[in-house]
Amino acid sequence: MTEPRKTAPGSGPGTVRIERPAVEFLRMYARNWAAVAGFLVFSTIVFAALFAPLILAVDPFEMVWMPFTPPGQDGYVFGTDNLGRDMLTAIVYGARATLVVGASAAALTIVIGLTIGSLAGYYRGWVDEVLMRITEFFQVLPPLLLAMVLVALFSPTLPTVAIAIGVVTWTGVARLARAEFMRIRELEFVKAARSIGSRDRRIIWRVILPNALPPLIVNAALTVGIAILFEAALSFLGLSDPNVMSWGKLIGDNRDYLLDAPWTVTIPGVAIFLTVLAVSLIGDGLNDAFNPRLRER
Amino acid sequence: MNAAAPLLEVEGLEVEFSTRQGTARVLDGVALSLEPGRTLGIVGESGCGKSMTALSIMRLVPEPPGRIGAGAVRLNGEDLLQASEKRMREVRGKDISMIFQEPMTSLNPVYSIGDQIAETVRLHEGLSRRESLEWAIEMLKAVHIPAAERRVREFPHQMSGGMRQRVMIAMALACRPSVLIADEPTTALDVTVQAQVFDLLKELQEKTGTAIVLISHDMGAIAEMADRVMVMYAGRIVEEAATEEILESPRHPYTRGLIACVPHMEEKPPPERAALTEIPGVVPALTDIGAGCAFAPRCARATDLCRRAAPPSFETGEDRRTACWLYGEAGAA
Numbered sequence: 250m251t252e253p254r255k256t257a258p259g260s261g262p263g264t265v266r267i268e269r270p271a272v273e274f275l276r277m278y279a280r281n282w283a284a285v286a287g288f289l290v291f292s293t294i295v296f297a298a299l300f301a302p303l304i305l306a307v308d309p310f311e312m313v314w315m316p317f318t319p320p321g322q323d324g325y326v327f328g329t330d331n332l333g334r335d336m337l338t339a340i341v342y343g344a345r346a347t348l349v350v351g352a353s354a355a356a357l358t359i360v361i362g363l364t365i366g367s368l369a370g371y372y373r374g375w376v377d378e379v380l381m382r383i384t385e386f387f388q389v390l391p392p393l394l395l396a397m398v399l400v401a402l403f404s405p406t407l408p409t410v411a412i413a414i415g416v417v418t419w420t421g422v423a424r425l426a427r428a429e430f431m432r433i434r435e436l437e438f439v440k441a442a443r444s445i446g447s448r449d450r451r452i453i454w455r456v457i458l459p460n461a462l463p464p465l466i467v468n469a470a471l472t473v474g475i476a477i478l479f480e481a482a483l484s485f486l487g488l489s490d491p492n493v494m495s496w497g498k499l500i501g502d503n504r505d506y507l508l509d510a511p512w513t514v515t516i517p518g519v520a521i522f523l524t525v526l527a528v529s530l531i532g533d534g535l536n537d538a539f540n541p542r543l544r545e546r
Numbered sequence: 547m548n549a550a551a552p553l554l555e556v557e558g559l560e561v562e563f564s565t566r567q568g569t570a571r572v573l574d575g576v577a578l579s580l581e582p583g584r585t586l587g588i589v590g591e592s593g594c595g596k597s598m599t600a601l602s603i604m605r606l607v608p609e610p611p612g613r614i615g616a617g618a619v620r621l622n623g624e625d626l627l628q629a630s631e632k633r634m635r636e637v638r639g640k641d642i643s644m645i646f647q648e649p650m651t652s653l654n655p656v657y658s659i660g661d662q663i664a665e666t667v668r669l670h671e672g673l674s675r676r677e678s679l680e681w682a683i684e685m686l687k688a689v690h691i692p693a694a695e696r697r698v699r700e701f702p703h704q705m706s707g708g709m710r711q712r713v714m715i716a717m718a719l720a721c722r723p724s725v726l727i728a729d730e731p732t733t734a735l736d737v738t739v740q741a742q743v744f745d746l747l748k749e750l751q752e753k754t755g756t757a758i759v760l761i762s763h764d765m766g767a768i769a770e771m772a773d774r775v776m777v778m779y780a781g782r783i784v785e786e787a788a789t790e791e792i793l794e795s796p797r798h799p800y801t802r803g804l805i806a807c808v809p810h811m812e813e814k815p816p817p818e819r820a821a822l823t824e825i826p827g828v829v830p831a832l833t834d835i836g837a838g839c840a841f842a843p844r845c846a847r848a849t850d851l852c853r854r855a856a857p858p859s860f861e862t863g864e865d866r867r868t869a870c871w872l873y874g875e876a877g878a879a
Contacts, residue, residue, distance in 0.1 A: 374610070437652040443606055444646075445639030445666045445717065459656040 277538040284534020291527035294520075298344035307335060309342040309494040317510045330503050330513045339494050340520055346495035347477055347524065350411045354476035357415030359469050362422025367461075369423070370430025371453050377427075384423050392417035393482060400488040407490050414479045418472060425468055429461035463539035470532030474525040481521050496521050552579035552620075553757050554603070554642075554725050559617035561595075561602055561781075563832075564610070570832035572598050574781045576617070578759075582724065583751065585758040587772030587789065589765060589804065593829050595781040596761045600727045603759075604642060605634050621725070640670040643718040647730040649710035653702035659713045660686075660698030666720040685716040689746060708739035712746065719750060727759045732767060744770055765808045769793055777801045780829060780840035783859070787866040797868045799845045800825070839871070847872060 278284060307313060312333040313325075320328040320336070327336035369380040399413035433439065434457060442456045483489050484497030485504075496517040503513035561573040573595050580586050588596045601607045603619050605626060619626045621641060626634065643666075646652040654662060663685050664678035673681065679698065686694035689712040702710055711731060718726055728747065732740035748771070751758060760771050768775055768789065775792045777785040777800065785798040796802045803825035827844035838853040839845070845852065851871050862868040 437646050437648050438654040440606070441644075441646060441652045441714070441717070442654070443638070444604055444644040446635040446637070446669055447665075448635060456654060460654070 274538050278534045281534045281537045283530050284537065287527040287530025287534065290523055291531060294344055294524055294527070295348065297341055298348050301341040302338075302345070305335075305338050305341060307338045309334060309339045310492075313338075317506070317513075319510075320512050320516075327516050328510075328512050330499070331506055331510070332502075336499075336513065336516055339499055340496070340517060342494040343496040343499055343517065344520070344524075346407060346490075346493045347480055347497075347521070350407055350414070350480040350495075351473050351477035351524075353408075353411040354414035354418070354479070355469060355473040357412065358419045358422055358472050358476070359465070361415060362419040363426050363465065365419070366423035366426025366428075367430050367453055367458065370427035371434055371449070371457065373431070380423075381427070384420050387417070388420045390417070393479070396479060396483060397486065397488055400483060405488055405490055407493060410480060410483055410489055411476075413483075414476050418475055418479070422465065422468055422472065425464060426461065429464060430457055433457045433460050463535075467532050467536045467539065470528055470535055474528040474532075477521065477525055477528070553582050553622060554578075554580040554759075555618075555620040556599075556603065557618045557620075559599070559602055559619065560615040561598055561607060561612060562615050563612050565833065567831070568833040571835075572612075572781050572832055573602065576602075576778075576781075576783060578776060578783075580725065580757045580759065582757050583755045584774070585751070585760055585772045587768035587775045588759065588761045588778060589763060589768050589775060590778035591763060591829050593832075594778045596763075596778055597729050598781075599778070600644065600729050600759065600761055603725075603727065604638055604644060605629075606638075636670070639666050639718075639723070640721045641723055642725040642727065643721070643723040644727045644729065645711070645714045645718045645731050647733050649707050649714055649734060652714055653710055655702055658699050658701055659705070663698075663713065663717045663720050666717055670721050681720065682716070685720050686713070688719075688750065689713070689716045691716075707735055708742065711735060711739075711743055715743075715746065715750070719754070719756065722754055722756070724755075724757060725759065726756050727761070729761045730763070731760070733762070733764070740767070747771065765793075765804055777804065780835060781832060782840065782856075782869065783867075784841065784870065785868045786859075787863065791863065791866060797862050797866075797873060798841075798870045799847055799872075800841050839869075 313335045314323060314329050314333055316329055316331050316333040318325050318329040318333075320326060322328065325335060325337065327340060330336055330339070365380050365384060369377040369384075396413040396417045399416060400409055403409045430453075439452060439456060442452050447456065480489070480495065481497030481500070484495045485501040487498075487501055489495060489498055491498075499517040500514050503510070507514050556576060556578045559573050559576040560571065563570045563572055576595070576599055578586060578588075578599075588599060590596050598607065602614055603626070605614070605619075607614060614627060617627065621637065626637060629637070653659065657665075660679050660682040663682035664673075664675070667673050667678045667681050668675070671678075683694045683698050686698060691697055691709060691712055697705075702713075705713065715731075726747075731747070732743050735743065744767070747758065750756065758771070760768065762768055772789050775785075775787065775789050776783050777792070777798065779800050785792065785796070785801045792801060793805065796805050807824060825844055830840060830843065836853075837855060839848070839856050842848040842852040849871065857869050857871045857874065859867045859869045860873045862873045
């Protein structure tokens with residue numbers, strides 16, 4: 250290992266300047282302006298999803314005005330859709346469903362992928378063989394098709410959709426976690442942990458996992474984006490809770506009027522695009538902040 | 547000294563590794579005994595089984611591919627090879643602990659050094675977080691790390707190699723183990739720091755009475771630290787004696803070779819030592835050792851007998867054993 254020590258030139262041994270890891274992390278993140286922009290956009294969306302429905306206080310499914318009112322006309326900022334529903338209200342309520350499903354599906358992806366990947370990478374041998382064959386089985390299935398089948402088999406509710414997305418997207422996380430565990434388990438401090446009497450469980454979760462986290466956290470941020478896209482795709486195909494407004498459902502409901510009332514489709518489309526982009530930029534920023542090679546510049 | 551009951555006793559230890567090339571017997575009949583407060587040195591080239599002996603005592607041999615085939619490792623009379631895994635976890639770190647070669651990688655980069663030292667006592671003594679951190683500060687003071695109260699919160703990457711090795715020693719000794727296995731503890735450090743680490747180990751040994759197994763390929767390090775020396779070659783002990791005896795009158799040709807390899811600092815080296823010597827050849831692959839002595843292919847004095855049969859251990863002095871046909875009934879040098 251060749252980490253240069255952070256000593257200001259010419260200073261004595263007593264004046265080594267040390268930043269707290271959290272402060273250093275934030276500083277590195279802040280140097281990536283795109284990641285900061287991504288964070289601002291994403292927090293705006295989250296904020297709107299949390300509080301705007303309280304102010305608007307309209308049912309997103311209720312007909313409020315003439316259908317196909319263009320944006321800006323008669324006080325409807327985003328216009329109305331084919332059923333005369335307020336697009337702004339729909340977008341804001343849709344953000345809730347999209348974010349909740351995206352986040353919980355991503356969480357499920359991480360939990361499944363991390364558990365399988367860490368056990369396979371740590372124990373190797375037949376455990377690895379069995380778990381990796383299972384992973385490959387899920388990898389060769391077309392993910393969207395499998396998700397559709399799962400939602401169609403069970404009830405089309407938000408939890409089902411989240412679970413279906415989680416079940417089809419965890420393989421990448423599993424492979425990543427396995428690779429990291431295989432690398433770290435050979436390092437000397439793992440041997441040292443065993444030599445002071447730590448048990449496997451402790452070595453997996455307390456010794457290896459914290460060292461494997463950086464790439465997994467970056468991956469988790471990207472997974473949120475993927476989960477949101479899946480959710481949109483499923484609702485577009487009508488495979489989501491019909492009683493919950495979501496962006497994909499909005500696009501799906503209005504797809505026949507794309508040429509007559511383009512805003513009904515483009516506005517939720519832009520919302521999906523912005524959210525996924527913001528999440529990806531955040532992942533990028535986390536990557537920079539975790540990457541020690543960039544840190545020393 | 548021999549009257550004292552051995553604290554750690556290893557007998558007839560055999561360890562095998564199955565590889566694609568066949569089964570390699572990496573340890574063959576290794577035996578040792580260690581009394582409280584004493585230091586045993588194990589020397590040999592890379593791959594001769596030094597580290598494997600250490601890992602076998604801790605029962606940390608990776609299985610598979612490794613397997614401890616036979617033998618006994620007795621700590622205060624208890625055979626650790628028969629003990630349950632749960633019992634072994636109690637023994638590791640509390641009764642026997644270990645320090646490793648690479649101080650750069652043997653500390654976990656994501657925890658403060660205080661947390662890592664405290665971990666050992668938390669596991670074995672059930673102390674609270676605060677108590678164990680206070681204990682960690684005490685241990686840092688014991689290994690002479692300045693400003694222990696502040697440094698206890700620092701992370702491994704903020705420390706130099708020598709400092710990290712001190713932290714490793716603090717970690718290993720936190721529960722006052724009766725045996726400390728030091729596997730090449732100074733190989734990765736520069737010479738001045740090496741001397742400091744040895745001084746520290748000696749000082750702590752005097753204070754606590756810990757017995758040390760020092761593994762090294764460096765005869766100089768062994769000469770400085772050890773009371774007794776075991777020379778290993780290809781998984782077997784080829785010679786065993788008190789340190790001074792080994793240094794002054796090495797018997798086994800391999801031991802002689804090892805000692806001749808050490809550079810000397812006399813003002814006028816005698817002509818036969820003008821150039822550094824080496825032992826020709828390399829350690830054989832452990833999968834294709836025949837029936838004869840493993841060292842025979844590299845040995846200048848090998849005879850037909852050496853190539854035919856492996857020599858047993860002969861008594862070659864008081865409390866001194868050499869596994870070489872030159873010292874058998876027939877040979878007597």
